[in-house]
Amino acid sequence: MIGLAGLAFAGPALAAEGQAHRDYILRCAGCHGMEGLGSVEGGIPTFPGSVGKIAADDMGRTYMMHVPGVISASLDDAGIASVMNYILDRWSPGEAAPFTPDEVTRRRAVPVADVVVMRRDVAKKLMSEGTQIADYPWP
Incomplete structure (x- = not known):
């Protein structure tokens, strides 16, 4: 059992995690769902078994910063x-390094002409390395 002193110490971390969870619900769950399963019909890839593999790749990390929902x-x-780290912790714990705000700033500044083409390039690269990720049904 955590005493009051333990709660005071853990407070900011728990508050940040709670905010990331709320932000996920408000900004991500509409497409990816509460279980991160996405939708084949909607062209939304699933998180489990996939998001950590993408985030473990340099080009994949840049791609993630350019998906429409981000x-x-x-x-x-x-x-x-914070939200990206919540997603990684929930569906791929330990598979990829956490994102920092500075990294997000840097990767969002990289020009991406077509995020669908970039997703295909990331998938092709990972597949060539023997890493399978979720299907992406967009043309």
């Missing part, structure tokens, strides 16, 4: 890092 999330870079 671009339109109306969060600052620290908020995006």
Whole structure:
């Protein structure tokens, strides 16, 4: 059992995790669902068994910062890092390094002409390395 002193010490970390969870619900769950399963019909890839593999790849990390839901999330870079880390912790614990706000800023500044083409390039690269990720049914 955590005493009051333990709660005071853990408070900011628990509050940040709670905010990331709320931001996930408000900004991500509409497409990816509460279980991170996405939708084949909607062209939304699933998180389990996939998101950590993408985040473990340099090009994959840049791709993640350009998906439509991240671009339109109306969060600052620290908020995006927090939500991305919530997603990684929930569906791929230990598979990839956490995002930092500085990394989010840097990767969002990289020009990406077509995020669908970039997703295909990431998938092709990972597959050539023997890493399978979730299907992406977009043309």
